Amino acid sequence: EPEVTQTPSHQVTQMGQEVILRCVPISNHLYFYWYRQILGQKVEFLVSFYNNEISEKSEIFDDQFSVERPDGSNFTLKIRSTKLEDSAMYFCASSPQGALGKNIQYFGAGTRLSVL
Amino acid sequence: DQQVKQNSPSLSVQEGRISILNCDYTNSMFDYFLWYKKYPAEGPTFLISISSIKDKNEDGRFTVFLNKSAKHLSLHIVPSQPGDSAVYFCAASARGSGGGADGLTFGKGTHLIIQP
Numbered sequence: 001e002p003e004v005t006q007t008p009s010h011q012v013t014q015m016g017q018e019v020i021l022r023c024v025p026i027s028n029h030l031y032f033y034w035y036r037q038i039l040g041q042k043v044e045f046l047v048s049f050y051n052n053e054i055s056e057k058s059e060i061f062d063d064q065f066s067v068e069r070p071d072g073s074n075f076t077l078k079i080r081s082t083k084l085e086d087s088a089m090y091f092c093a094s095s096p097q098g099a100l101g102k103n104i105q106y107f108g109a110g111t112r113l114s115v116l
Numbered sequence: 117d118q119q120v121k122q123n124s125p126s127l128s129v130q131e132g133r134i135s136i137l138n139c140d141y142t143n144s145m146f147d148y149f150l151w152y153k154k155y156p157a158e159g160p161t162f163l164i165s166i167s168s169i170k171d172k173n174e175d176g177r178f179t180v181f182l183n184k185s186a187k188h189l190s191l192h193i194v195p196s197q198p199g200d201s202a203v204y205f206c207a208a209s210a211r212g213s214g215g216g217a218d219g220l221t222f223g224k225g226t227h228l229i230i231q232p
Binding site for chain 1 (some may be wrong): 152157159218220
């Protein structure tokens, strides 16, 4: 069964460093997303991406964050200068171009980001 | 800002009985609702969804009910099995500026424990 894959599973970085989290969405999907879950809190939407541009972003997704689809398969989230509060589990998701009104998103296993 | 609320952090049910997980929402613009299941160290797995134009959707042991006037939905699992033990997230989507790539708003989750 096709799945969303994320690498690495765990990333440790120093405060102020740049990190890139990588995702390979399901191959025939057209919509891509990033979410995060801080320990003990709910899953929060960060950004969605379609047709090589950002479709929607939340208040969390400030100038420190950027997304890119550098080739036909990868979808990346970059955090320019990490802060302690960026420590969280980051989930990538993708969805197909489904029937009108459906928004079924399929998630990867996540990357745990630890900022020291 | 809890637009999607799951008021029961945990629920314990005996194997073979019915599990009922509840979810309330406040945003009238939500038009699509989903349930996800999550095991530790894995990403959320899509279970079942329902459009706001319906009040019930069934898939095998899983049924989701939507009461729009009460802004309430529930997930019924019958019969409950040991493998159903996981955290269940309610999520909602509003057709907005995402152009189809709309971010999901999640509840905090309910930890379902199926006892033998």
